[in-house]
Structures are given as structure tokens and as C-alpha cells.
Amino acid sequence: MVVGLLVTAGLIVTSLLVGEYDIFGAEDGAQMFAITRIPRTVALVLSGAAMAMCGLVMQMITQNRFVEPTTTGTTEWAGLGLLAVMILAPDSPLIVKMTAAVVSAFIGTMIFFAFLQRVTLRSSVIVPIVGIMLGGVVGAVSTFFALQTNMLQSLGIWFAGSFTGVIQGQWEPLLVVVVVVVAVFIAADRFTAAGLGEEFATNIGLNYRMVVLLGTGLIAIATGIVTVVVGNLPFLGLIVPNIVSMFRGDDLRSNLPWVALVGICTVTVCDLIGRTIVSPFEVPVSLLLSVVGAIVFIALIVRRR
Amino acid sequence: MITLSTVLRRYTSDVAIGPVDLEIPPGGITAMVGPNGAGKSTLLTMIGRLMGMDAGTITVGGLDVSNTPSKELAKKMSILRQENHFITRLTVRQLVGFGRYPHSQGRLTVDDERRISEAIDFLNLGDLETRYLDELSGGQRQRAYVAMVLAQDTEYVLLDEPLNNLDMQHSVQMMKHLKRAAVELGRTIVIVLHDINFAGHYADHICALKHGEIVAFGTPQEIMAPDTLSSIFNTPIDVIDGPRGLLACYY
Numbered sequence A: 001m002v003v004g005l006l007v008t009a010g011l012i013v014t015s016l017l018v019g020e021y022d023i024f025g026a027e028d029g030a031q032m033f034a035i036t037r038i039p040r041t042v043a044l045v046l047s048g049a050a051m052a053m054c055g056l057v058m059q060m061i062t063q064n065r066f067v068e069p070t071t072t073g074t075t076e077w078a079g080l081g082l083l084a085v086m087i088l089a090p091d092s093p094l095i096v097k098m099t100a101a102v103v104s105a106f107i108g109t110m111i112f113f114a115f116l117q118r119v120t121l122r123s124s125v126i127v128p129i130v131g132i133m134l135g136g137v138v139g140a141v142s143t144f145f146a147l148q149t150n151m152l153q154s155l156g157i158w159f160a161g162s163f164t165g166v167i168q169g170q171w172e173p174l175l176v177v178v179v180v181v182v183a184v185f186i187a188a189d190r191f192t193a194a195g196l197g198e199e200f201a202t203n204i205g206l207n208y209r210m211v212v213l214l215g216t217g218l219i220a221i222a223t224g225i226v227t228v229v230v231g232n233l234p235f236l237g238l239i240v241p242n243i244v245s246m247f248r249g250d251d252l253r254s255n256l257p258w259v260a261l262v263g264i265c266t267v268t269v270c271d272l273i274g275r276t277i278v279s280p281f282e283v284p285v286s287l288l289l290s291v292v293g294a295i296v297f298i299a300l301i302v303r304r305r
Numbered sequence B: 001m002i003t004l005s006t007v008l009r010r011y012t013s014d015v016a017i018g019p020v021d022l023e024i025p026p027g028g029i030t031a032m033v034g035p036n037g038a039g040k041s042t043l044l045t046m047i048g049r050l051m052g053m054d055a056g057t058i059t060v061g062g063l064d065v066s067n068t069p070s071k072e073l074a075k076k077m078s079i080l081r082q083e084n085h086f087i088t089r090l091t092v093r094q095l096v097g098f099g100r101y102p103h104s105q106g107r108l109t110v111d112d113e114r115r116i117s118e119a120i121d122f123l124n125l126g127d128l129e130t131r132y133l134d135e136l137s138g139g140q141r142q143r144a145y146v147a148m149v150l151a152q153d154t155e156y157v158l159l160d161e162p163l164n165n166l167d168m169q170h171s172v173q174m175m176k177h178l179k180r181a182a183v184e185l186g187r188t189i190v191i192v193l194h195d196i197n198f199a200g201h202y203a204d205h206i207c208a209l210k211h212g213e214i215v216a217f218g219t220p221q222e223i224m225a226p227d228t229l230s231s232i233f234n235t236p237i238d239v240i241d242g243p244r245g246l247l248a249c250y251y
Helices: A001-019 A029-064 A073-088 A094-118 A126-148 A151-160 A173-186 A188-195 A198-203 A208-229 A236-249 A252-276 A287-303 B038-045 B070-076 B092-098 B110-122 B138-151 B169-182 B194-202 B226-233
Strands: B001-011 B017-022 B027-035 B057-059 B077-081 B158-159 B186-190 B205-210 B211-219 B238-242 B245-249
Touching: A001 A029, A001 A252, A029 A094, A029 A173, A029 A188, A029 A208, A029 A236, A029 A252, A029 B158, A029 B211, A073 A094, A073 A151, A073 A208, A094 A126, A094 A173, A094 A208, A126 A151, A173 A188, A173 A208, A173 A252, A173 B001, A188 A198, A188 A208, A188 A252, A188 B092, A198 A208, A198 B077, A198 B169, A236 A252, A236 A287, A252 A287, B001 B038, B017 B038, B017 B057, B017 B205, B017 B211, B027 B038, B027 B169, B027 B194, B038 B057, B038 B169, B038 B186, B070 B077, B092 B110, B092 B138, B110 B138, B110 B169, B138 B158, B138 B169, B169 B186, B169 B194, B194 B245, B205 B226, B226 B238
Parallel strands: B027 B186, B027 B205, B077 B158, B158 B186
Antiparallel strands: B001 B017, B001 B057, B205 B211, B238 B245
């Protein structure tokens, strides 16, 4: 745990120091540092931890190792909600956009869960495929409306999750996900029990439906906010919990700190690579996450056989 | 005491369970037997409030299962279903720890830890307590689940076919563990069994179901009779007095 903390701290410091602008040499270096580097790094920490934990909670609720907000359509729903506000009331404050994204993510995720309960899927791999298809349909609807209203470009920029635009005055809403992170820690045992199935949870006196609702609500809040501020962070919630599970098992109470740390490290490393690989330009972090995520996803399926 | 009065669950117009009236006395092991589809598991699941009923009432130790808060019931009875294929990776000790959830809401006290250790020792799982469930054999895993419901420390324990997928040795061991839990810990155990000879040897009461109705209830000596068994199971069955007690022969 100490080693994990040190590695994470090291990455955070690196993230603070890496960049095109010479923060030590230039006259307004300190100001620049405060305007972009700190917000960017805080955003990395918060969204990395939150999305990784959301993935784990979602996997517990669905009892499926392959789901996370981007393989169940949750992010696409959040995007649709965001787009709806951008079209209907373009001048709305950020809080309205976020609320729309959160509500939309919640509805979309519940639709997905309702679908899962109605049909018995023979293979656990089918579940994320259905989710990705559902997300594809929702994404297509978003694209259609964006095309109609000349917003395709902003939609495209938004979809490519990136920390480039995270500057002072933009990242503060992410603080809300701290609440989500804390709530997940408090309800850790409930989610573990839910992961053992409805009958198991009922046996020990838990209200399974309430746990699912709580989990979905927390996931929707975190996904909605991260989506609005940063964008799409594909596969993060998939790879991190699965890697942690291999080494530390699934008892949320004891493995949540690890999930949070590994989530932060993964996002930070991907962001650092994205920032340096084609410097002075940047590659969106979502691109790198997709590459890493796809490899881990396939490795998981192969390992399971 | 577990009391069922006019319990009914309808599936289609001609397939139904009940109406069932039954009193399961406190203490000892009560085995539910019967052919496939007789409604044994369904009845057990309804007693364990995992499934609703269409009519009737069930009380467990005086608590009505349909309107007592689930939290309260979790301290009175525990139920283990037969399919437990978790994707969740937990160690044996972590799983057994969840048995204490109704008492501690997840914040395990020293007393909880002691009871967890006792349950683990009771089923001889001491060497395995830090192992993950997916690394265990079927018999070891089944023992871990039973340790969990014992750690729940409830007066009533309901088990749905706990001998499923166990070989001869492990089945016998499991039944001995359960018998010991009934005698030493004073639990009332209700268990769905497939093998009538296990029921005849280890149970204190046998409850026979057929077509969703109770066709016989009594001590093993009363139920282990050729005519009774033959009509319950639709198979010619002889009962012989074996070296270790009555034995049903149907092969």
C-alpha cells in the first residue's frame, strides 16, 4: 500500500511538472502552474479514481466482469443529455448541463439493467456487447441531432475524452465526485453483498433493490460529471477493477483504495504519454485508454476460456 | 417453530404449490424430500422470504415472513440456495464474515471476529480461510457457504440441496457437520435432500412433498416404509434393516 501511494504521488508530481510551458523559467510560471497544471492533475486524480470505482460498483451490481460505464451505454446517455441541453438551451449554466447528463445517465443505466433482468443471457461476454450496441444506438441519435444542429464538431471534441481543456474555472464541478467516492467507501459492504447475488443479499437482510438504485445513482453522478468536464474515458472502469481483483480479490472494503490508486495511475500514465508522445501537440487520453483497454479486455476473455 | 398455513403459489391454472399447512418443530434436522418438481425448493425459498406467495402465511419463530423487516428476519433465519456461482472473488474468511452483516452492518467487532473463527473451525476450514473461493474444490466451497450461514448465528437455518455435487465422503461429512450444528449449537435446520437414505439416517423429521402438496410428515421410522416411499417417489422401493439402520433400496 505504501509503495502504491508513493508511485501514485510520483506520477502526480510528474504530471504537475510535465508540459510545454516552462513554469520555472518564465515570469508568469507560477500563475500558469495554478491555471492549468494543478487543475489538470486534480482532474486526473478525481476522474481516474471515480471512474475506476464506478466500474467496480457496476460489475458488482450486474455480477458481470465486463461491464463499466462505457460498455453499458452510460456515457453515451450522459452525452445525449448534455447535447439536449446544448441544443434546447445553449446558454444554460454548467450546473444545468451536468444535471441533464447525470439524469440521462441514470435513466439510460436503469434501462440497461431492466433489460438485463428481463432476458437471460447465456454468456457473460454478451452483456457488454449488448451494452455497447445500446450505447451505439444512443450515440447515433446524438450524432443525428448534432448533425442537424451543426454541433457535430463540438460533439466530436467532447467524445474524445481529454484533459487538455481542463483549466481553472472548468474543473471545479469534479469536486462533486469526491462525494461519490466517499459514498462508495461507506456502502462498500453492501455492494460486495450485492455482487454475491440478490438472494445472498436478501438473506443477510439487505434491500437488494435499494443497493442497486444507490449504486446506479452514484455511477450516474460520477459518469455524468466526468463526461461533462473531461469526456469519455473508455475501459478505465473495466481494466482497473479486473487487475485489482486478480491480486486482491473483490472485497470492496479492502480493495477499494487499490482500485482508486490504480485508476489514478492508469489515467495519469495515459495522459502523460498523450502529452509527450507528439509534443508540442497532444493525443487525447481516451485514445490511449482505448488501446490499453482493448488489449486487457481481450486478454480477460482469453484467460477465461 | 416454523408454521405454514394455507400457503399457496400458483404458476399456471393447473400447476400450483399448496395449499400447504405444515408445522416444523424447533430443534433438529427436518429433511424435505420428494420427486423432481414436487415444490421442495420453492417451499423452502418461500419460507426464506426469497420468493413471495399468492396466499397464506408463514411464520418463523413467531415472525411473519411477509411483513417482518428483512433485517430482523436475517437475525432469526438464514437461507442458502443451491446455485452459488459468484463472480466475486472473496476469501473464505471474507465470505464467512458476511454472515455477521445482520448483526454488525459490516463493521466487524471483536465478538464478530470470534464467531467467524468459530464457524470456520466448526467446518474444519482453518487452513483454507485465506484462500479465494474460486481456488477451492466444490466440497470445500460448499463448506464455506455453510460456515457463512452458521456464522449468521440464526435459530433457523434453511439449506437447499447442500449435498449437490458432493461426492460420498463430502456428503457424509457435510451431514455430520449439520447434525452437530443441530445438536451442539441448538439450531433448527431445514434441508432439501434428494437421497432418501441421507434423510432417513440423519434427519429427525422427514417432510415428503409431491405435486406441490405434503403427502407425509413424520420421523424417519414412520416414513421409511416401503408403501409410503413407493407412493412418494413413484418407484418400487424396498426398505431393509441394514447394519446402520433402515435403508431404502430402489436400484
